[in-house]
Amino acid sequence: MNVEIFNYFSKFIEKELGIVYSDFNQFQLQARLEEVAKSLSLPSIEAVYEEVRRGMLESRKQVLLDIATNNETSFFRDKSVFDAIQAILLSDLGKNHKVKIWSAASSYGQEAYSVSMILSELTAQGHAVNGQILATDIAERVLARAKTGRFTQLEVQRGLSAPFMLKYFSTDGEGWWKINATEKQRVSFAKQNLRQSFVSLGTFDIILCRNVLIYQSVEGKKDVVDRMAQILNPGGYLILGSGESLLGLSQNFESKKVNNVIVYQKAALASKLVA
Amino acid sequence: MSAKKRFLLIDDSKSIHAFVREAVSPLGFEMVSVFDGAQGVAKIQADKNFDFILLDWEMPVMDGPTTLKELVKMVPHIPISMITSKNSFENLKEMITIGAKEYIMKPFTKDIFLEKIQTLCPVETKVS
Numbered sequence A: 001m002n003v004e005i006f007n008y009f010s011k012f013i014e015k016e017l018g019i020v021y022s023d024f025n026q027f028q029l030q031a032r033l034e035e036v037a038k039s040l041s042l043p044s045i046e047a048v049y050e051e052v053r054r055g056m057l058e059s060r061k062q063v064l065l066d067i068a069t070n071n072e073t074s075f076f077r078d079k080s081v082f083d084a085i086q087a088i089l090l091s092d093l094g095k096n097h098k099v100k101i102w103s104a105a106s107s108y109g110q111e112a113y114s115v116s117m118i119l120s121e122l123t124a125q126g127h128a129v130n131g132q133i134l135a136t137d138i139a140e141r142v143l144a145r146a147k148t149g150r151f152t153q154l155e156v157q158r159g160l161s162a163p164f165m166l167k168y169f170s171t172d173g174e175g176w177w178k179i180n181a182t183e184k185q186r187v188s189f190a191k192q193n194l195r196q197s198f199v200s201l202g203t204f205d206i207i208l209c210r211n212v213l214i215y216q217s218v219e220g221k222k223d224v225v226d227r228m229a230q231i232l233n234p235g236g237y238l239i240l241g242s243g244e245s246l247l248g249l250s251q252n253f254e255s256k257k258v259n260n261v262i263v264y265q266k267a268a269l270a271s272k273l274v275a
Numbered sequence B: 001m002s003a004k005k006r007f008l009l010i011d012d013s014k015s016i017h018a019f020v021r022e023a024v025s026p027l028g029f030e031m032v033s034v035f036d037g038a039q040g041v042a043k044i045q046a047d048k049n050f051d052f053i054l055l056d057w058e059m060p061v062m063d064g065p066t067t068l069k070e071l072v073k074m075v076p077h078i079p080i081s082m083i084t085s086k087n088s089f090e091n092l093k094e095m096i097t098i099g100a101k102e103y104i105m106k107p108f109t110k111d112i113f114l115e116k117i118q119t120l121c122p123v124e125t126k127v128s
């Protein structure tokens, strides 16, 4: 792949997704573009380039964007974060109203369904907590599967103990593990690019924005978290991936330790400004 | 550091023994190998000093479910995981009902295997 082609595709992906491919990840981009060529039945990256320069069809564009994303995820990824979410659900936040949770880069849905399983666990333990989860992603390919609530054998084995598999899943004849109706019904899915406006989404008590901002430039990160602050309810939480931090990105949050996990609570002053 | 962790692998497949030995080697566990259920039961009769047990389903002489029933009676405190290609919900339910603590379905990856081992026998590990 020559420099011209690399620059073209990396600019395209940066513009559409905010994902920055530097020269450093040229091989990664090349591998992804080879996949694109294959799935479009084109012989080479050069052929993809020729084609898109003649005018990009919407369907082709989606293939490119889907493949440019890294969809790595698992159930209860970084278990301690989910312990913190459980503690938050049991705090005053969950009193007297349905807690609204947004899984902002949901990939195949494990993050959203993990929260749903926590809600079921808490209900079974007799807690009066109720919640509703919106799961969004830019990649249509992963969303389509997430919506079915089906997972492969490898996926259910990552992060789920056998008793949880037993409690919340069943198998169909084709080897898929399907999440049970109660846990599925709490989650709805929609396509949402984090680069675009959130106003149509409503407001939330908890936003999970994990392992997705890493791909954004600093400006991109600032923009996303500021707009997330605007749709968080007063006292609501923003939770990032472990290893990610809001340091230097936003003044709208107070960092707090819940069960030894750093989470970001929307600052009182900021909530007044928005209200 | 606590005493060295020790486990029993009951499986008729030599390649599983090789895989498990290799996968757990960084953890410094001691692995004891037997190749069918009857050997497993005999081993536990003689020596109950294990932190966990990994148990295959389909084996000659005495199969996994029968062995599991015996072991649960003999050593109810030792966590046991099945390691099997019987991958349906019904199979899982049957084994958990008898008393298995975990269930490892083949094929699995080394990461998944180590995660399951960690739930059976929590140890401080350095992630490389």
Ligand SMILES: C[S@@+](CC[C@H](N)C(=O)[O-])C[C@H]1O[C@@H](n2cnc3c(N)ncnc32)[C@H](O)[C@@H]1O
Pocket (backbone or CB within 6 Å): A016, A017, A018, A019, A069, A070, A071, A072, A073, A074, A077, A104, A105, A106, A107, A108, A111, A136, A137, A138, A139, A142, A192, A193, A194, A195, A209, A210, A211, A212, A215, A241
């Ligand atoms: C590594 S996964 C993280 C999944 C999950 N949050 C977790 O932590 O396990 C990142 C996801 O972000 C999505 N993504 C990347 N850029 C995005 C953007 N600009 N808008 C929305 N989703 C995006 C990808 O499609 C991918 O599914």
